[in-house]
Amino acid sequence: MKVKVVKKVLDANDRIAEENRKLFDQHKIFVINLMSSPGAGKTSLVEQTIKAIKNKYKIAVIEGDIQDTYDADRIAKLKIPVVQINTGGACHIDGNMIREALPSFDLNKIDLLIVENVGNLVCPAEFKIGENIKVMLLSTPEGADKPAKYPLMFQESAALLINKMDLISYIDFDLKKARRDSLSLNKKLKIFEVSCKTAEGLEAWIAWLTQRIDEFKKK
Amino acid sequence: MHELYLAESIINIISNYAEHNGFKKVNIVFLSCGRLSCIESKTLQFAFDVQAKGTAAEGAVLEFQILPAMIHCFSCEKDLEVEIHTGVCPSCGGHEVVLTAGTEELKILELDVD
Numbered sequence: 001m002k003v004k005v006v007k008k009v010l011d012a013n014d015r016i017a018e019e020n021r022k023l024f025d026q027h028k029i030f031v032i033n034l035m036s037s038p039g040a041g042k043t044s045l046v047e048q049t050i051k052a053i054k055n056k057y058k059i060a061v062i063e064g065d066i067q068d069t070y071d072a073d074r075i076a077k078l079k080i081p082v083v084q085i086n087t088g089g090a091c092h093i094d095g096n097m098i099r100e101a102l103p104s105f106d107l108n109k110i111d112l113l114i115v116e117n118v119g120n121l122v123c124p125a126e127f128k129i130g131e132n133i134k135v136m137l138l139s140t141p142e143g144a145d146k147p148a149k150y151p152l153m154f155q156e157s158a159a160l161l162i163n164k165m166d167l168i169s170y171i172d173f174d175l176k177k178a179r180r181d182s183l184s185l186n187k188k189l190k191i192f193e194v195s196c197k198t199a200e201g202l203e204a205w206i207a208w209l210t211q212r213i214d215e216f217k218k219k
Numbered sequence: 220m221h222e223l224y225l226a227e228s229i230i231n232i233i234s235n236y237a238e239h240n241g242f243k244k245v246n247i248v249f250l251s252c253g254r255l256s257c258i259e260s261k262t263l264q265f266a267f268d269v270q271a272k273g274t275a276a277e278g279a280v281l282e283f284q285i286l287p288a289m290i291h292c293f294s295c296e297k298d299l300e301v302e303i304h305t306g307v308c309p310s311c312g313g314h315e316v317v318l319t320a321g322t323e324e325l326k327i328l329e330l331d332v333d
Contacts, residue, residue, distance in 0.1 A: 001242070001331070001332050001333065002329055002330070002331055002332075003236060003240055003242070003329065003330040003331075003332055004328075004329055005232065005236065005327040005328060005329055005330060006326065006327070006328055006329075007232060007326065007327050008324060008325070008326050009225050009228045009229055009232070009250075009324070009325040009326060009327060010225070010228060010324065010325070011228075011232075012228060012231065013228070090223075090224065091221055092221060092224075094224070122221065122257045123221035123224075123257075126221060126324065147306070148303065148304055148305050148306055150257070151255050151304055151318060151321075151322055152255070152256065152257060152322050155318070155322055177306070180306055180314055181305075181306035184290075184304075184306045184314070184316050184317055184318065185304070185306075185317075185318050187317060
């Protein structure tokens with residue numbers, strides 16, 4: 001006997017993500033789902049972004065890692081509310097993990113929630129968490145072949161930050177190819193060339209992000 | 220790695236259907252996903268077998284319908300199927316291409332049950 005189903009396998013997660021989204025809308029919280037490979041510079045970008053706009057917005061951070069609280073400790077030094085999710089082996093953050101982390105925050109006191117996903121170029125892109133935008137980092141030492149090899153994350157992201165531009169003269173990174181291949185997956189992708197270490201190129205990212213947050217707040 | 224979670228979700232969906240439709244055993248689970256959706260069918264079957272023990276899904280075979288990856292080339296205006304996406308048109312070698320299909324997410328289409 002055949003039973004028709006036709007259902008997304010991640011349907012249950014999508015529904016939780018929608019509930020999270022409703023809650024964020026009620027509290028006017030702009031949510032970024034930040035993704036990249038391990039070591040691409042996510043935490044450094046979070047630190048730089050906080051420093052640049054913490055006087056303008058009330059910021060909170062969720063740090064996702066398989067174990068340890070090293071990243072959350074770095075953020076806590078900036079006097080920002082932060083919750084560490086230890087996924088305990090899971091390769092991504094899903095909607096339910098975010099739902100369970102939210103009671104740790106006072107949602108009335110947040111304008112911007114940055115969720116730093118588990119370092120992984122594949123799985124996080126599949127799991128919605130209730131974010132406004134997905135943002136990804138690609139660091140120059142990883143190589144320019146990543147958009148072609150891991151298309152989904154590039155397709156799903158609103159912005160791509162090509163990080164560690166300060167290293168580009170020491171390594172073979174085909175910047176033109178990285179840009180071209182990324183845009184062939186996602187014509188709307190906004191690309192920034194930055195160094196989270198030297199802060200070079202970050203003004204454009206901050207200006208773009210600020211505009212997105214302000215547009216959301218006005219709605 | 221995400222195959223573990225995907226397998227768990229498939230088993231949960233099957234268990235709900237088993238309850239409502241009253242079947243006891245699933246022979247085949249028909250699934251579909253895009254060629255470039257980064258799902259390893261063998262890994263998913265393994266993760267499924269491990270977690271399905273003791274449920275209606277135990278022993279079921281996963282059968283995949285792989286949806287083709289397609290590009291559109293703005294240089295030669297062709298729509299072509301590709302095995303992998305390289306950002307280059309396989310017909311004219313142009314770089315003005317967009318991926319138009321191939322990353323569709325995993326869906327359960329149908330179950331073959333007893």
